[in-house]
Amino acid sequence: MLVLGIESSCDETGVALYDSAKGLIAHEVYSQVELHAEYGGVVPELASRDHVRKLAPMVQQLLAEADLKGDQIDGVAYTSGPGLAGALLVGAAMGRTLAWSWGVPAVGVHHMEGHLLAPLLEGDRPDFPFVALLVSGGHTQLVLVEGIGKYKLLGESVDDAAGEAFDKTAKLLELGYPGGPLLAKLAEQGDPTRFRFPRPMTDRPGLDFSFSGLKTFALTTLQNESKVCSGAELETLKADISRAFEDAVVDTLAIKCKRALEQTGSNQLVMAGGVSANKRLRAAVDSLTANLGGRAYYPRPELCTDNGAMIAFAGCQRLLAGESGDLSFGIKPRWPMTELEPA
Numbered sequence: 001m002l003v004l005g006i007e008s009s010c011d012e013t014g015v016a017l018y019d020s021a022k023g024l025i026a027h028e029v030y031s032q033v034e035l036h037a038e039y040g041g042v043v044p045e046l047a048s049r050d051h052v053r054k055l056a057p058m059v060q061q062l063l064a065e066a067d068l069k070g071d072q073i074d075g076v077a078y079t080s081g082p083g084l085a086g087a088l089l090v091g092a093a094m095g096r097t098l099a100w101s102w103g104v105p106a107v108g109v110h111h112m113e114g115h116l117l118a119p120l121l122e123g124d125r126p127d128f129p130f131v132a133l134l135v136s137g138g139h140t141q142l143v144l145v146e147g148i149g150k151y152k153l154l155g156e157s158v159d160d161a162a163g164e165a166f167d168k169t170a171k172l173l174e175l176g177y178p179g180g181p182l183l184a185k186l187a188e189q190g191d192p193t194r195f196r197f198p199r200p201m202t203d204r205p206g207l208d209f210s211f212s213g214l215k216t217f218a219l220t221t222l223q224n225e226s227k228v229c230s231g232a233e234l235e236t237l238k239a240d241i242s243r244a245f246e247d248a249v250v251d252t253l254a255i256k257c258k259r260a261l262e263q264t265g266s267n268q269l270v271m272a273g274g275v276s277a278n279k280r281l282r283a284a285v286d287s288l289t290a291n292l293g294g295r296a297y298y299p300r301p302e303l304c305t306d307n308g309a310m311i312a313f314a315g316c317q318r319l320l321a322g323e324s325g326d327l328s329f330g331i332k333p334r335w336p337m338t339e340l341e342p343a
Contacts, residue, residue: 001074001320004059004098005312008051008091009083009111010138011035011042014308015058017066017073018316024121026066027309029302030054037177041167048086055094070102075324077315080108081332082138088331096329105324107315112139112337114310115272117148118299121313126268126297131260133285135253136273137163137180140209141337142260145270148317148343153336154260155207162249163275165211169218169245173238183242184278190243195221197248202255207263209256211249218245246280254284258292267294277304317343 002025007014016027032050036042063069078095081088092108099106116132119125129146131154140157160168163180170179175186197217200210218241229237257269269289275281276298285296303309321343 003316005308006078006091012306016308016312018312051090075319076106081335114314118310119297130268132270135275157209159212187242187246190239194240195244267292271298
């Protein structure tokens, strides 16, 4: 089955072609970073308008590069939630329209299910069941995955997601936008011994997370230490704070992942979402799973952020299981993964 995937949940426009027999055929992603940079964050209305401008030409370009015609497509998958309502509507309208014009089925895909299944796009895949850490700008969750659509939520953030905390901390450090990658890059220059930030909620049982306090701790540290810093010293301070913050987030995530693996009896960990591209986090989960006699799986860096490939793959699994909808379509800006049905 050859499936066109469309992702438009936030500030990336992604399209991809996935073949159940041949794998990922092609994919394209357009980022709106420059559009939102002057505002320091995503402006929903601007995001929606840019998806309208970019989506149709990107689909045409994708088909041309793959040397395919619309009548060769067997199904269409699009992100129907969670995400920004206006942005989701653009992708849903395009997906349903193309499916109707080509006479093929279409299916709405859960954005986080796309991320969760993205590592399965790679040649070396984990076997079910496994534990998944979904870590992005909007979500931080630990999930037991027993099959496609068979998900049990083990723990999640009670406030800021890890990626959100990265971005907010970068903003208070005046690092620019998007903040997370810039903070991680600056952390490479930081002294890991100068500051030690707390590892929130690791001193109590359970698998939930909390990262908003780390942002406040970083702000307090900056305010106190900057009183005696200037010039180059201030830049060094920002690097050291970045390193302490990143180490705290990575350690916290690793501690909770270890608990989840021990609790479920699994030694396979899938990690996905934008923050899963973080080098220190990958090193930590690699070491953790190796010590448990298992291993960690994650997608190539280009598939960690929002993309059409993960939607095409997840949608293909759903379509192969017989799922599809009628010409009407709906979006779910808020959509818990626990509401998903098994494929």
